[in-house]
Amino acid sequence: xxxxxxxxxxxxxxxxxxxxxxxxxxxxxxxxxxxxxxxxxxxxxxxxxxxxxxxxxxxxxxxxxxxxxxxxxxxxxxxxxxxxxxxxxxxxxxxxxxxxxxxxxxxxxxxxxxxxxxxxxxxxxxxxxxxxxxxxxxxxxxxxxxxxxxxxxxxxxxxxxxxxxxxxxxxxxxxxxxxxxxxxxxxxxxxxxxxxxxxxxxxxxxxxxxxxxxxxxxxxxxxxxxxxxxxxxxxxxxxxxxxx
Amino acid sequence: xxxxxxxxxxxxxxxxxxxxxxxxxxxxxxxxxxxxxxxxxxxxxxxxxxxxxxxxxxxxxxxxxxxxxxxxxxxxxxxxxxxxxxxxxxxxxxxxxxxxxxxxxxxxxxxxxxxxxxxxxxxxxxxxxxxxxxxxxxxxxxxxxxxxxxxxxxxxxxxxxxxxxxxxxxxxxxxxxxxxxxxxxxxxxxxxxxxxxxxxxxxxxxxxxxxxxxxxxxxxxxxxxxxxxxxxxxxxxxxxxxxxxxxxxxxxxxxxxxxxxxxxxxxx
Numbered sequence: 001x002x003x004x005x006x007x008x009x010x011x012x013x014x015x016x017x018x019x020x021x022x023x024x025x026x027x028x029x030x031x032x033x034x035x036x037x038x039x040x041x042x043x044x045x046x047x048x049x050x051x052x053x054x055x056x057x058x059x060x061x062x063x064x065x066x067x068x069x070x071x072x073x074x075x076x077x078x079x080x081x082x083x084x085x086x087x088x089x090x091x092x093x094x095x096x097x098x099x100x101x102x103x104x105x106x107x108x109x110x111x112x113x114x115x116x117x118x119x120x121x122x123x124x125x126x127x128x129x130x131x132x133x134x135x136x137x138x139x140x141x142x143x144x145x146x147x148x149x150x151x152x153x154x155x156x157x158x159x160x161x162x163x164x165x166x167x168x169x170x171x172x173x174x175x176x177x178x179x180x181x182x183x184x185x186x187x188x189x190x191x192x193x194x195x196x197x198x199x200x201x202x203x204x205x206x207x208x209x210x211x212x213x214x215x216x217x218x219x220x221x222x223x224x225x226x227x228x229x230x231x232x233x234x235x236x237x238x239x240x241x242x243x244x
Numbered sequence: 245x246x247x248x249x250x251x252x253x254x255x256x257x258x259x260x261x262x263x264x265x266x267x268x269x270x271x272x273x274x275x276x277x278x279x280x281x282x283x284x285x286x287x288x289x290x291x292x293x294x295x296x297x298x299x300x301x302x303x304x305x306x307x308x309x310x311x312x313x314x315x316x317x318x319x320x321x322x323x324x325x326x327x328x329x330x331x332x333x334x335x336x337x338x339x340x341x342x343x344x345x346x347x348x349x350x351x352x353x354x355x356x357x358x359x360x361x362x363x364x365x366x367x368x369x370x371x372x373x374x375x376x377x378x379x380x381x382x383x384x385x386x387x388x389x390x391x392x393x394x395x396x397x398x399x400x401x402x403x404x405x406x407x408x409x410x411x412x413x414x415x416x417x418x419x420x421x422x423x424x425x426x427x428x429x430x431x432x433x434x435x436x437x438x439x440x441x442x443x444x445x446x447x448x449x450x451x452x453x454x455x456x457x458x459x460x461x462x463x464x465x466x467x468x469x470x471x472x473x474x475x476x477x478x479x480x481x482x483x484x485x486x487x488x489x490x491x492x493x494x495x496x497x498x499x500x501x502x503x504x505x506x507x508x509x510x511x512x
Contacts, residue, residue: 105418
């Protein structure tokens with residue numbers, strides 16, 4: 001329920017171990033409307049993850065600002081927006097049960113376990129609640145990561161190729177699940193991928209980045225209905241337009 | 245002989261070791277120890293000297309030492325010193341190791357100190373502690389702890405340097421806060437390093453405690469060994485050695501191994 005204004009003066013990686021310093025962003029500006037599903041589409045190694053990390057507050061080594069504004073009518077939270085991040089790898093705690101992994105971000109909430117279990121039910125993993133994450137398949141681990149992200153009822157959801165290295169059927173099921181979860185708990189989403197079809201299937205807006213420093217080379221609104229998103233030719237037509 | 249048999253039965257049954265390695269493994273251990281006892285008895289017969297008493301003589305010495313509760317009392321005193329110095333060494337060593345593992349700059353400054361301490365002979369530390377702090381209980385425990393601290397620090401430094409940055413970031417994004425991060429993210433990652441430090445630590449600690457007692461205490465297993473040494477009473481030396489080894493083995497089986505298994509439960 002939060003809009004994001006990204007305004008980066010400069011972001012560079014210092015030279016390390018023989019590699020030269022790299023300029024990642026200069027004078028980069030991106031505004032994300034509340035409840036938008038913005039897909040950042042770019043080839044690997046361009047700085048998409050870096051952008052998410054800056055938004056998440058994990059990387060503060062840049063000049064510029066990132067502002068979160070509550071949607072019209074909503075009050076700003078004093079502690080900042082509630083932020084969830086689905087990383088490229090699930091990043092679950094292997095020594096905590098699936099249930100604990102989902103419940104831990106809820107803090108001292110007395111209903112934490114109950115809420116976590118309800119979330120697991122929604123991602124279809126209620127029966128695995130007491131298992132340790134390493135006993136699950138990668139697809140199931142990614143579901144747990146999704147459950148953890150949605151359990152805190154996030155204002156902003158950052159996703160960094162969360163469905164990478166799954167087979168196509170598994171990735172499609174997870175994309176379906178993500179859409180359903182977002183209907184129940186709307187959030188402002190920034191979703192990073194290098195897969196243009198995934199971008200069209202999911203996004204309400206696709207921002208294509210390229211070059212070094214990275215620039216926005218295309219910014220396309222996706223007006224597809226839920227039915228069209230499932231139709232391969234409609235997706236393919238728009239995909240050509242984005243890449244074009 | 246009788247003493248040895250009952251000893252192995254206790255360890256096999258109480259530690260759950262038999263359940264894991266199977267009955268066959270426990271039987272093999274029993275046979276192996278029985279063989280050792282036989283070889284010992286054979287050697288005692290061959291040499292036929294009070295300087296190599298056989299199992300029956302050692303068992304008799306054991307009974308003698310236990311009759312006035314001297315043996316259990318001394319073992320308890322020594323175990324108390326082991327526990328105290330072990331605890332001090334683990335806490336101080338872990339703190340030093342974690343700090344050095346997290347800060348490259350501090351590690352560059354103080355890392356070499358660890359190497360020096362690590363290579364300082366235990367005896368030197370013991371003598372210095374007694375000379376500087378007197379023949380006191382605190383000096384004895386300090387001497388043992390100082391011997392062990394660099395070991396723990398080096399192990400935990402390795403663990404702290406290998407902490408997952410990815411999980412750190414996850415905890416940060418999901419606002420775990422410092423205490424929950426420590427409990428749910430950091431300490432579980434360090435658990436195997438704590439276990440390794442504890443395991444090698446206990447072995448080192450109890451050996452050094454005996455030396456410390458021999459040099460500057462008036463009770464404990466080390467002191468009794470010295471008394472027996474002066475009387476050339478080898479049977480008593482062996483009786484104390486056997487009893488103490490057995491106690492340490494039991495601690496290993498009923499305390500350390502179950503703890504390790506518990507910490508490693510989540511592994512596939």
